[in-house]
Amino acid sequence: MMVVLLALQPVYTCAQELPDVHEQQLEYLAERDETNAEDDTYWQQLHHWQKRPLNLNEADEEALVSLQLLTPLQISRFLQYRHLLGRLIHIYELQAIPGWDISTIHRLLPYVTVNNHQTITFKDGEHTLLARCSLVPERSKGYTNGNYPGSPVSLMMRYSYKNKNGLRYGFTAEKDAGEQFFRGAQVAGFDFYSFHFLAGKRGAIKTLAVGDYTIRLGQGLIQWQGRSAGVLFIKKQAPVMQPYTSAGEFNFYRGAGITLQKKEWELTLFGSLRKLSANGDSAISSLLSSGYHRTPSEAANRFKLQLLTTGASLRHSTSKGHIAINAVHHRFSHPLEAGKEPYELFAASGNQYMNVGLDYGYTIRNLHIFGEMAADRNGHTALVHGLLASLHAKADLALLYRSISPRYQSLFSNAFTQNTAPVNEQGWYTGISIRPLHGIQVDAFADVFKFPWLKFQTSQPSNGQEYMLQLTCTPNKQVELYSRYRHQTKPLKVTDSGQVIRPTEATPRKDWRIQLTCQVNRKCRLRTRLEAVWYGHAPQQETGFLFFQDFQYKPPFQPWRLNLRLQYMETGGYNSRIYAIENMVLYNMTIPAFFDKGFRYFVNIGYRIGQKNKFLLALAFAQTVYPSKTTIGTGNDAIEDRKRSEIKLQVILNQ
Amino acid sequence: MAYTGLGAYNHSFTQAFSLQHNQAALAGCRQAGVGIYTERPFGIKELATHWASAALPLKGGGVGLALQYAGYSAFNNSRAALAYGKNLGKLGLGIQFNYSRMNRAGYGSDAAIGFEIGSIWQLTKKLAAGIRLANPVGGNYKNEKQAALYAFGLGYEASEQVLLQADIIKEENRPLQVIAGIIYNIVPNRFFTRMGIVTATSEPFFGAGWQWKRCRADACIRYHPQLGITPGMMMIFYGQ
Numbered sequence: 001m002m003v004v005l006l007a008l009q010p011v012y013t014c015a016q017e018l019p020d021v022h023e024q025q026l027e028y029l030a031e032r033d034e035t036n037a038e039d040d041t042y043w044q045q046l047h048h049w050q051k052r053p054l055n056l057n058e059a060d061e062e063a064l065v066s067l068q069l070l071t072p073l074q075i076s077r078f079l080q081y082r083h084l085l086g087r088l089i090h091i092y093e094l095q096a097i098p099g100w101d102i103s104t105i106h107r108l109l110p111y112v113t114v115n116n117h118q119t120i121t122f123k124d125g126e127h128t129l130l131a132r133c134s135l136v137p138e139r140s141k142g143y144t145n146g147n148y149p150g151s152p153v154s155l156m157m158r159y160s161y162k163n164k165n166g167l168r169y170g171f172t173a174e175k176d177a178g179e180q181f182f183r184g185a186q187v188a189g190f191d192f193y194s195f196h197f198l199a200g201k202r203g204a205i206k207t208l209a210v211g212d213y214t215i216r217l218g219q220g221l222i223q224w225q226g227r228s229a230g231v232l233f234i235k236k237q238a239p240v241m242q243p244y245t246s247a248g249e250f251n252f253y254r255g256a257g258i259t260l261q262k263k264e265w266e267l268t269l270f271g272s273l274r275k276l277s278a279n280g281d282s283a284i285s286s287l288l289s290s291g292y293h294r295t296p297s298e299a300a301n302r303f304k305l306q307l308l309t310t311g312a313s314l315r316h317s318t319s320k321g322h323i324a325i326n327a328v329h330h331r332f333s334h335p336l337e338a339g340k341e342p343y344e345l346f347a348a349s350g351n352q353y354m355n356v357g358l359d360y361g362y363t364i365r366n367l368h369i370f371g372e373m374a375a376d377r378n379g380h381t382a383l384v385h386g387l388l389a390s391l392h393a394k395a396d397l398a399l400l401y402r403s404i405s406p407r408y409q410s411l412f413s414n415a416f417t418q419n420t421a422p423v424n425e426q427g428w429y430t431g432i433s434i435r436p437l438h439g440i441q442v443d444a445f446a447d448v449f450k451f452p453w454l455k456f457q458t459s460q461p462s463n464g465q466e467y468m469l470q471l472t473c474t475p476n477k478q479v480e481l482y483s484r485y486r487h488q489t490k491p492l493k494v495t496d497s498g499q500v501i502r503p504t505e506a507t508p509r510k511d512w513r514i515q516l517t518c519q520v521n522r523k524c525r526l527r528t529r530l531e532a533v534w535y536g537h538a539p540q541q542e543t544g545f546l547f548f549q550d551f552q553y554k555p556p557f558q559p560w561r562l563n564l565r566l567q568y569m570e571t572g573g574y575n576s577r578i579y580a581i582e583n584m585v586l587y588n589m590t591i592p593a594f595f596d597k598g599f600r601y602f603v604n605i606g607y608r609i610g611q612k613n614k615f616l617l618a619l620a621f622a623q624t625v626y627p628s629k630t631t632i633g634t635g636n637d638a639i640e641d642r643k644r645s646e647i648k649l650q651v652i653l654n655q
Numbered sequence: 656m657a658y659t660g661l662g663a664y665n666h667s668f669t670q671a672f673s674l675q676h677n678q679a680a681l682a683g684c685r686q687a688g689v690g691i692y693t694e695r696p697f698g699i700k701e702l703a704t705h706w707a708s709a710a711l712p713l714k715g716g717g718v719g720l721a722l723q724y725a726g727y728s729a730f731n732n733s734r735a736a737l738a739y740g741k742n743l744g745k746l747g748l749g750i751q752f753n754y755s756r757m758n759r760a761g762y763g764s765d766a767a768i769g770f771e772i773g774s775i776w777q778l779t780k781k782l783a784a785g786i787r788l789a790n791p792v793g794g795n796y797k798n799e800k801q802a803a804l805y806a807f808g809l810g811y812e813a814s815e816q817v818l819l820q821a822d823i824i825k826e827e828n829r830p831l832q833v834i835a836g837i838i839y840n841i842v843p844n845r846f847f848t849r850m851g852i853v854t855a856t857s858e859p860f861f862g863a864g865w866q867w868k869r870c871r872a873d874a875c876i877r878y879h880p881q882l883g884i885t886p887g888m889m890m891i892f893y894g895q
Contacts, residue, residue, distance in 0.1 A: 475779040481809075514807060514823065516784050518776050520746055526776070528786055530807050530823055532831045545825050547805045549786065568791065568805055570827065597827075599791070 018043055018589070019069070019107060020480075020517070023581045025233050030579050030591035033420045039226045039246045040587040041214075042068065047586070048162065049111035051654075052126070056094075056112050057087045061317070065237045069107050072235060072370070073390050074099050076363040079319055088114045099366075099390055101435070103474075125163030127655040128170075132156040132588065134648045136177065142636030147295045148178030155181075155190070156247050166200020166207070174247040178294035178636075185299035192291060194252075196243035206261040207268075212244035212252050215270060217313055217326040218359030218372035219384045220415035221404070221422050225251045227414075234386055234400050234416055234429060235361075235370050240268050240313060249291030250276070251412065253309055268313040275303035283337035295636065306333035321362030329354045330411055343454035346407045346424070353377065355410050366390040372415075380407040382422055384415055398431040398445075406453030418464070418490075424453045441472040451491070459502045462491030478519040486511040509575075510534040525552040535576040544576030545569065546594055560607045567600040585618040585650040598626040602646075616652040621645065657853050658862055658875045658887060659692050659706070661820050661836045664775060664783040664810025668818045668838055671708045671891055674719035674738050676822075677787045677808065678749025679775040681740025684710050684717030687894025694887035697879065701727045711894075716741040721751075729760035738771075747785075749773040755794070755801065769794025769801055781812040802827040816840040820851075830855060849875070862887070869893045 018026070022042075045066060054063060056078075064075045077099045082088065091114045094105050134154045142148035154177040160170030173190040180186045195211040202208075214225035216238045224236060225244075241259060244252035257270030277288040277298075284305055293302045308331045315324035330353040338347035357374030371385035382404040389397045400416060406424035415422040416429070427449030434442045450463035466488035473481045492507040513531040520526055526549070533544035548567035555561075563583075571577055577595040584590065584604055594600070602622035609615040623645040626632060632639045660676035662668035671688035673680035689709045696702040704725040711718050719738040726732055738751035751771040758764040770793065775785035787806040794801035808822040821835040836851020847864040862875025873889040 475782060479778045481778070481784070516776075516778075516807075518778065518784075520776070528784075528807060530805075530825070532825075543830060545805075545831060547807075547825065566791075568803070570825070 018046065018583070022068070026227065026589070027579045027581055027591055028233075029227055030581075030593070032418070034593070039248055039251070040589065041226060041242065041245055043587050043589065044160075044245060046111060048126070052124070052164075053111055053113035055115045057082070057114055059112075062239050066239055067108070067111060068237075069111070070104065071099075071388060071396075072237065072361060072368045073363060073366065073388060074104060076320065076368070083319065090114060101393070103435075103441075106477075125161055125167070127653075128158075128160050128162075129653040130156070130158040130587070130650065132585065132648065132650040134177070134646060136639075137645050137647065138639045138641050138643070140633065140636060141638045141640075142178055142294065145636070147636050149184055150175070150178050150180040150186070150294060152177045157190075158245065158247075160196075160245055166198070168243050169195075169197040169211075170243075170245060171195045172245060172247055174249075174291075176292055176294065178292070185293055185302060191293050192247065192249045194244060194247075196245060198241075198243040201261075204260050204262060205258060206266065207239075207241050207257075207259040209241050209243060209257040209270075211256075212254050213257055213270070214242050214244050214252050215257070215268075215311065215328075215412075216240060216242070217311075217328070218324065218357055218374070219370070219386075220413055221372050221374040221382045221384060222326060222355035222357045222410055223311065223328050223412055224414040225253070225412050234398050234431065235368075235388065236416070240266075240315075241270065247291075250287075250289035255309075264316055264318055266313075266315040266317065268311075268315070270309075270311050272307070272309040274307055276305045276307055277301045277303065278305040278334075280304075280334070280337065282334060284332070284334050285337055285339070287336075304334075307331070320364075321360065323358070323360045325356070325358050327354070327356045343456055343458070346409075346453065348409045348411070353409060353411055355413075374408075374410075376409045378407065378409075380405040380409070382408045382410075382415075386416075394435045396433045398429070398433075400429040402427050402429075406451075418447070418449050418466070419451070419455070424451050424455065426450050426452065439474045439476075441474075443470040443472070444468060455491075457493055458491045458504050459493045460504050462504050464488065464490040464506065480515075480517045482513075482515055484511075484513045507536055508534075509536075511578075523553055523555050525554075526550065527552075529580070531578050531580075533571070533576045533578055535572075542572035542576040544571030544578050544595070546571075546578040546580060548580060559609065560605065562606075563602075563604040565600075565602050567594075568598075569594040569600070570597045571595045582622075584620040584622060584646075585648050586616065586652065588648065588650070596626055597628060598624050600624040614654050616650075616654070618648070618650045618652075620648040620650075622648075656706070657834045657836065657851060657858075657877065658849060658860055658873075659690070659708075659889060660822070660834065661838050661849050661851065662810075662818060664785055664808055664820055665812050665818050667812065667815070668810075671710045671719075672706070672889075674710055674717075674740070674749070674751070675706065675708055675721050675736075677775060677785045677806075678719070678738045678751045678771060678773040679740050679747040679785055679787075680773075681710060681717035681719050681738060681749055682742040682747025682775065684712040684719075684740065687711045688891055689894075690889060690891040692887065692889040694877075694885055696885045697882040698884065698886070701730070703727070716747075719751075726758075730758070732757045736771075740773075745777045747775040747777075749775075753794070757796070765796045765799075767794050767796045767801060771804075783810045784808065785810075802829070816843060836860070847871075847873070849873075853877070858885075862889075864889065 078097050081097045155175045158172045162168045172194040174192045175190045179191045182189050197210040199208045215223050217223040220236050241257050253272030254274035255272035259268040278284045279286045293299045311328040313326040332351040335351040336348050338344045338349040354377035357372055359372040361370040368388040373383045375381045384402045386400040391397050403426045404422050408423050413422050417425050419425050429447045431445035445468050447466040452461050468486045470484040487510050489506045489508045491504045493502040494505050511533050515529045518526045529548050531546045535542040546569045548565055551564045553562045574595050577593040579591050579593050581591045604620040607617045625643045629642050632644050659672035663673040663676040663680045666683035669680050671690035692706045694704055707722040709720045717740045721736040723734040734753055734755045736751050736753045740749040753769045756766045769790045771789040773787040775783055777783050785808045789804035790801045791803050804826045806822055806824040810820045812818050818838040823833050825831050832855030834853050839848050850861040852859045858877045858879050860877040862873050864871050864873030871891045875887045877885040
């Protein structure tokens with residue numbers, strides 16, 4: 001897991017990419033969850049701020065939190081500074097704010113402004129229409145054997161409107177590859193439709209959401225939809241209610257929600273009624289989150305289950321902190337049934353779930369404390385408590401303790417844990433970030449944890465550790481070089497022991513990465529990464545290696561840009577897989593797990609027409625070649641070839 | 656080549672052999688030079704390996720030639736390479752074409768043509784980084800492909816006399832290895848030492864050289880914990 005790190009150095013971010021600190025964290029999350037989230041909400045928001053920067057003289061705490069680039073201490077100090085000294089006169093004044101270092105300011109600059117003219121009108125709104133089309137030209141088995149009746153083209157359409165008053169509305173529609181279009185299970189056209197509407201402040205109403213939205217409460221023990229990566233990974237911070245604009249088909253609510261505000265009090269109420277895809281008949285054995293409805297069995301599982309969710313949050317905030325009480329209740333149309341394996345003994349079962357919790361955050365001088373305590377309807381508890389301390393202008397410290405009962409049950413939750421979901425875990429995390437010299441930063445963390453009950457592939461209560469050390473060197477504005485070493489030891493059952501109860505063995509995974517980012521000149525940016533992984537014990541140790549070279553070419557005042565990546569990977573198997581983030585086209589980020597021996601390259605050409613990126617056209621082509629394979633993938637996705645390609649075409653219209 | 660490869664990531668320490676370590680070193684070539692290096696792994700005559708290298712500065716870069724012979728009459732590998740480096744300011748680019756040949760008594764001989772590319776970025780005045788890719792594709796014998804190689808190196812000039820260098824090298828189907836070393840020019844243009852380690856075989860190496868006018872001679876050893884000592888000798892003749 002888990003990073004990190006109180007403030008990584010600034011990195012060279014261009015409009016098409018997420019900040020590097022986010023990329024690293026998203027790679028961590030992909031590794032932890034072994035899934036690829038389709039959530040691009042944050043990226044859209046960031047891109048919006050690049051075009052229409054956030055005015056720091058107007059921004060409230062929630063807006064600063066949504067930037068995900070400032071620590072709670074930095075936000076608190078900024079608000080105190082502005083309260084004490086009034087509006088900022090110039091962007092240079094940011095350097096005078098206590099706790100704001102140069103790297104923080106560099107990281108923020110692309111997204112913020114200091115504007116002293118209040119110009120909030122509806123005319124500031126922006127319409128965006130996005131259409132994306134992807135295709136894997138090599139036919140997989142599902143198409144040849146008829147299991148995938150639809151075309152191999154995947155389509156996505158999104159319209160969104162947004163203005164400075166906080167009014168947002170739009171819709172999203174998506175068809176995955178292999179799904180039918182206006183036929184079969186998808187007679188309505190796209191497989192997934194989503195609509196969102198969110199109104200900003202009007203009198204006592206702070207936010208009103210209708211349609212699809214996400215809810216994020218406390219530290220994620222009872223409710224946290226969407227993946228969040230921020231400058232401060234250990235503390236979750238985001239606005240409670242946000243419109244849902246992504247194409248993922250699982251992690252959101254559908255209904256209405258409202259946040260009422262009176263002085264320092266905020267009350268959020270929300271309700272949702274939606275259908276989910278699930279396995280099982282009268283009792284549900286598992287919820288399906290992939291969103292694929294291609295094969296007859298996948299289509300039969302579509303919308304099988306109905307979920308009614310209601311929730312509330314009452315929050316009291318001051319400039320120094322907040323305290324909130326949260327509650328969520330879920331009611332399924334069919335009961336969930338836990339599996340029969342011993343590790344599933346405490347898994348979610350029944351058709352009603354409820355969680356209540358209390359969360360807090362408070363800043364005292366150079367300390368920020370935060371946490372959440374939660375319980376489910378059976379009284380099983382979960383808690384997270386953390387502390388951030390700015391020890392010195394050059395040193396920051398983070399501590400986090402978590403204790404979550406093996407019997408604790410929650411849905412749509414996502415807390416700071418080693419496990420994918422907050423359950424069955426206790427642990428201590430200690431992180432430190434030191435900037436001993438100008439241009440040098442050292443980040444380190446230790447996470448020691450235990451799992452009081454069995455887990456998948458772990459046949460007894462177990463424990464583990466994870467350590468990380470990263471040295472980042474930023475000798476000038478053009479260059480960033482970092483080297484990261486991570487050592488994690490996690491329990492895994494011994495499969496060939498021959499005993500009835502299979503013993504658990506501590507399995508180490510070591511990971512060493514070096515990455516160099518270099519802005520050669522105004523046109524050209526290079527990025528090189530080497531990563532090596534060692535998994536397991538000798539002599540069965542598996543090793544992995546990944547190398548990539550990125551070239552980004554963007555001539556100034558020219559409408560086009562070019563990205564190219566050349567990659568080589570060689571791993572002993574899936575256990576030594578390596579994740580690497582890919583930004584093929586804007587807002588479309590994937591973090592594939594690379595394993596076995598092969599080459600990969602992708603090229604992406606972007607073209608813009610009109611001022612302020614009115615019309616953005618992007619075409620990307622990627623290909624992976626495995627010289628010694630004859631089949632790529634398994635099951636219906638198996639391709640009888642040694643190469644797999646991908647073509648993406650995207651058009652964005654901004655008005 | 657651990658001993659001769661040190662110095663590739665700094666213009667002041669580059670010499671005739673650097674091009675074999677990273678072709679982009681030719682981009683910073685300031686002085687013509689010819690070098691020969693020979694080593695006898697673990698003292699076994701049949702494993703002896705010989706290298707020759709020449710570098711010539713050109714306007715905006717440099718050109719180089721490298722020859723290699725390893726083995727003995729009945730069992731040997733040899734290679735001739737032509738390299739070119741182009742200086743693009745802070746960035747140096749290099750390309751090299753190899754003609755490789757192997758000869759096995761009783762089995763005949765075979766030849767392959769491959770290529771390597773390298774680049775070196777001058778990140779700061781004292782810090783440079785580079786990558787080198789060898790045979791990512793191509794380089795095929797009739798029944799065998801030459802292993803691809805991916806390397807990333809860093810050179811840090813601690814002072815005018817001291818260079819620290821580290822290379823991370825991944826050869827296809829081989830474990831990752833690091834070659835790290837230090838050059839210390841005790842008396843500039845007169846007396847030099849180099850030392851370092853090859854992690855793949857846990858072999859430390861050490862050597863010292865003496866320069867007299869335009870000729871430099873080095874003697875070096877590498878030590879393998881099980882197989883013993885590999886002695887080596889290097890001579891470099893500097894041009895104008």
